[in-house]
Amino acid sequence: MLADSHAHLVDRKFDSDRREVVERSRAEGMSLVIDVGYDLDSSRRSVDLAGQADFIYSAVGIHPHDSGEAPKTYLDDLKKLAARDKVVAIGETGLDFYRNLSPQDVQRQVFREQLALARELNLPVIIHSRQAHEDLLDILRSDKVGPAGGVIHCFSGSPEMARECLGMGFYISFAGVITYKGNNTLKSIAASVPPDRILAETDSPFLTPEPYRGKRNEPLYVRYAIEEIARIREIPAAELSKTLLENTRRLFGIK
Structure with a gap:
């Protein structure tokens, strides 16, 4: 009963054995994986992948790293993709001022445009924030999210940011x-997030947990994040896994 709320199985690092990773995930207990696009090509491939496995769903969006290369038609392209079966969110989008692979003003514009698209389509938004937390919060304060809400993925902010994001209706992953x-x-933040607003993820193939740090990540490794969060919150891992699956389904509107 495992849910990975954020993975990139269409990343090229899975090209040699993607089918095997998907089948291993199914066989060893994955109930739900949200595969997340980061540009138009990966978003298209994510939608296709979701059509091949019943437990995989797709999100489509433009990552801040790729916002500078987004074509003028990208919003129309995302809107068409979002109409496909099993697309459950817009993202990942947001701001990344750590690597600055796209100009900051372009990142802000593309983020705002995707927030508006998510509101228009009544879809949750998956948000990336790295060394841009105050800028991101400024945009969220002014532009806001729709009733479908969203998630701050791979949370790396302060306790104050977590509280403000929770107050805006976000989940914390x-x-x-x-x-x-x-x-x-x-x-300490993981210990304090309300039980109905917490998610776990792998961000596969990145951010591999202990004990596999340094190797390629995959959805099944979400169990290590879950075990650590359960330890921090002093609850059984099985109980937390059930809660996380329910939360992931609720956020993304999956029956």
């Missing part, structure tokens, strides 16, 4: 980083 030594602030 924790990735394999939660298993790394230290990270006491992140662990």
Whole structure:
């Protein structure tokens, strides 16, 4: 009964064995995976992948790294993709001022446009924020999200940011980083998020948890993040897994 709320199974790092990873995930207990696009090509491939496995659903969007390369037609393209079966969210979108692979003003514009698209389509939004937290919050305060809400994926902000995002209606998702030594602030946030607003993810093939850190990540490894969150919250991992699956289904409107 495992749910991975954020993975990139269409990433090229899975090209040699994607089918095997999907089948292993199914065989070993994955109930739900949200595969997340980061540009138009990956979004198209994510939609196709979702059509091949009953437990995989898709999100379509433009990552801040790729916002500078987005064609002028990208919003129309995303809108068409979002109409396809098993597309449950817009994203991942947001701001990343750590690597600055796209100009910051372009990142802000493309983020705002995707927030508006999510509101128009009544879909939740999957948000990326790295070393841009205050800028991101400024946009969310002014532009807001629709009633479908959204998630701050791979949360890396402060307790104050977590509280404000929760107040805006967001879910907070924790990735394999939660298993790394230290990270006491992140662990304290994971302990305090309300039980109906917490998610877990892998961000596969990135952010591999202990004990596999340094190797390619995959959806099944979400169990290590879940085990650590359960330890922090002092509840059984099986109980948390059930809650996380329910939360992921609720956010993304999956029966």
